[in-house]
Amino acid sequence: MNVISRWETALTEQDHSALAELLRAAFVGFPDEFSGLRSWALARKEARLWLADGSGRPVAHLAVERRVVGVGGSESLIAGVGEVAVAPDLQGRGLGARLINELRARLSTEFAADFGFLQCGERVVGFYRRAGFTRASNAVRYLDMKDERTVRETNSPTMVMPGRRPVTEWPDGVVDLRGLPW
Numbered sequence: 399m400n401v402i403s404r405w406e407t408a409l410t411e412q413d414h415s416a417l418a419e420l421l422r423a424a425f426v427g428f429p430d431e432f433s434g435l436r437s438w439a440l441a442r443k444e445a446r447l448w449l450a451d452g453s454g455r456p457v458a459h460l461a462v463e464r465r466v467v468g469v470g471g472s473e474s475l476i477a478g479v480g481e482v483a484v485a486p487d488l489q490g491r492g493l494g495a496r497l498i499n500e501l502r503a504r505l506s507t508e509f510a511a512d513f514g515f516l517q518c519g520e521r522v523v524g525f526y527r528r529a530g531f532t533r534a535s536n537a538v539r540y541l542d543m544k545d546e547r548t549v550r551e552t553n554s555p556t557m558v559m560p561g562r563r564p565v566t567e568w569p570d571g572v573v574d575l576r577g578l579p580w
């Protein structure tokens with residue numbers, strides 16, 4: 399497997415097309431999100447990290463965007479993570495764990511941020527825990543995806559990972575994403 403890390407501005411049409419195909423296959427319930435060359439959902443990302451097989455096909459992928467957010471009374475630079483996906487024919491073979499491992503190594507270097515951050519469904523909390531994320535109990539405030547003037551709040555599973563700061567320093571209080579979620 400080759401590890402590929404690419405800034406959003408360097409993605410080619412071919413990259414978008416191949417990543418969109420992987421995301422359509424992995425997120426079967428959301429066929430419209432990744433139609434054509436669209437290889438992200440919700441907030442636009444800043445960079446991609448993926449594993450490619452010998453033929454160059456992306457088989458595991460995640461996207462990140464860094465943002466200064468409010469957490470309780472303080473501010474943190476977090477790397478929001480989304481579009482985590484492994485090709486269905488290769489799931490359960492450690493590729494997802496390897497991908498998150500590659501992310502962790504970059505959270506204090508290439509994608510330098512205080513913490514990695516993501517929100518997910520209850521059914522994948524176990525996967526992220528095993529891969530090194532810690533579940534946080536903060537409520538999260540964000541802008542509605544369909545009406546960006548409406549602020550919403552959620553208590554859905556929130557996971558954090560150390561970047562330049564240890565998870566023991568992750569603050570309490572509401573996380574205000576000040577924008578769209580990832």
Ligand SMILES: CC(C)(COP(=O)(O)OP(=O)(O)OC[C@H]1O[C@@H](n2cnc3c(N)ncnc32)[C@H](O)[C@@H]1OP(=O)(O)O)[C@@H](O)C(=O)NCCC(=O)NCCS
Nearest residue numbers: 482483484489490491492493494495518521522524525528
């Ligand atoms: C979730 C996903 C990324 C996991 O990738 P994967 O390559 O299948 O996972 P891995 O093989 O690396 O599993 C790593 C570990 O997590 C465990 N694991 C995998 N999926 C799990 C789940 N849903 N719940 C709990 N544990 C899980 C594995 O058993 C393995 O444990 P081990 O270290 O004890 O062997 C992949 O299944 C996927 O793409 N699913 C569809 C898209 C999706 O739901 N993405 C997440 C959106 S938030």
